[in-house]
Amino acid sequence: MHIVVVGLSHKTAPVEIREKLAIPESRLGEALGRLCSYSGVREGMLLCTCNRVEVYAVVDELDVGYGRIQEFLADAHMSLSSEQLTPHLYWQTGDRAIAHLFRVASSLDSMIVGESQILGQIKDAFDAALAHKATGLILNKVVKKAISVAKRVRTETKISEMAVSVSYAAVELAKKIFSDLSDKTVLLVGAGEMAKLAARHFIANGVRNVCVTTRNPQHGIELADRFGGTAILFEQFREDMASADIVLVSTGAAHYLIGAEDVQRAVKQRMNRPMFLIDISVPRNIDPAVRHVDNAFLFDIDDLKLRVERNKGERVQEAEKAERMVVDEVGIIQQWLRSLEVTPTIVALRTRAEDIRRSEVEKAIGRLAHLSPQERELVEGMASSIVNKLIHHTMVTLKTEVASADGAAFVEAARRFFNLTDAELQGVNGSASTLLKEAGEETEPTQRTGRNTP
DSSP states (O other), X not given: OEEEEEEEETTTSOHHHHHHHOOOGGGHHHHHHHHHHSTTEEEEEEEEOSSEEEEEEEESSHHHHHHHHHHHHHHTSTXXXXXXXXXXXXXXXXXXXXXXXXXXXXXXXXXXXXXXHXXXXXXXXXXXXXXXXXXXXXXXXXXXXXXXXXXHHHHHSXXXXXXXXXXXXXXXXXXXXXXXXXXXXXXXXXXXXXXXXXXXXXXXXXXXXXXXXXXXXXXXXXXXXXTTOEEOXXXXXHHHGGGOSEEEEOOOOSSOSBOHHHHHHHHHHTTTOOEEEEEOOSSOXXXXXXXXXXXXXXXXXXXXXXXXXXXXXXXHHHHHHHXXXXXXXXXXXHHHHHHHHHHHHHHHHHHHHHHHHHHHHHHHHHHOTTXXXXXXXXXXXXXXXXXXXXXXXXHHHHHHHTTSTTHHHXXXXXXXXXXXXXXXXXXXXOOHHHHHHHHTOOOOOGGGOOTTOO
16 A cells, blocks of 8 residues: 655645635535545545645555546546646655655645644644544554644744744734733734734734724724724824834825824833834835834834844744654654554464464364363463464564565565465454554544544
8 A cells, every 4th residue: 555645736836726626625525535435545635725735645556546536636626627737736655745744734835834824724634534534544643643743843943933924023023022912002003914914913922902093984993893903093193102012004105104203202101111113114104213212112114024034044944953853753654654564464474373273283183082171272382382483583573674674575575485375465354453553553543543444
């Protein structure tokens, strides 16, 4: 069996292609059922976001599996032919597919490296696959590991801590001036898109008091309602500035709306408590002379962009640390998968040895009818001991060497030496828990195990 990923993203396909492949949540169950109904597709998970559509699957054969998944994607939107779709697709298998999932979960493949939304989207995709019993032993393990890797990256690196958007950079700077934003008041002057986005970031970071003022009073009231705040008349916002800890200005005015004297008066009314002013207007709406006012901290659009560029460089360094973590974690999953490869061989070998032992003991005891129960027990014990000692070193070697570069060769040699047939390997009589115990793993909880658990 092979782990594969087939999909497209913002790196390979324009939005008009991505949106055609998007599968709404209401159709996700049906889509998962259709994916796993294809011959040779053992397990599947669908990840659909605004920036990517990906199919993660476990397939019997690579070429056939790729073909089935490509067919599935093309069928997702009848107006999109396979010829139109193929140039935008990427596909990976084995270690590369696992590494890709780990990188996606850790936001290393995102449009904005370090963004946090993708991990939640992967969790949702996994929950949907579990709910519709589309995943099994292998994808359950690999996806859970991907979630764990993403959490490790966020814990052990600073990849998500540095702003890479102008609107969030404003919040980051405010947090340096006011360590706690929960009791601070933000005054929005104007209703530009960047100001709205910054306001959302402020609220997400604890701000509970938002005041809004615009030249259009009705617009100001609507915007204040959206943020659960208060609308202020545009003509009087300078008099009300003293109540604001953070003033964010984003208007289309061609002149300064706030002068040094306005800020000086507000700071005095605030008893010299710090005031943070952000001017993201072009042309600027706050007089640069405000920088000379004590306890007033002014940042304009260039200041914010400079911080964003510096943060992007630091994120690259943190991303390099995260990439090394991904490589390490892929190695752990590789070892686990190789242990699964050896399990059928070990179980088949034990079954073969047990069948031979049982058959020969029955023949011997049939000829020794005079044996007492205790003597029969001794014969059976001796036969078991001989068999166990004969295969013990082989079992130990297989379990030890399966993690090495030559692991597959050891497995193949054992199958040839003991003449284990494909039928024996495929028809191993043992529950999933037995196989996992051989591989050194615990079973998945019953309610979270997919239909294709080996």
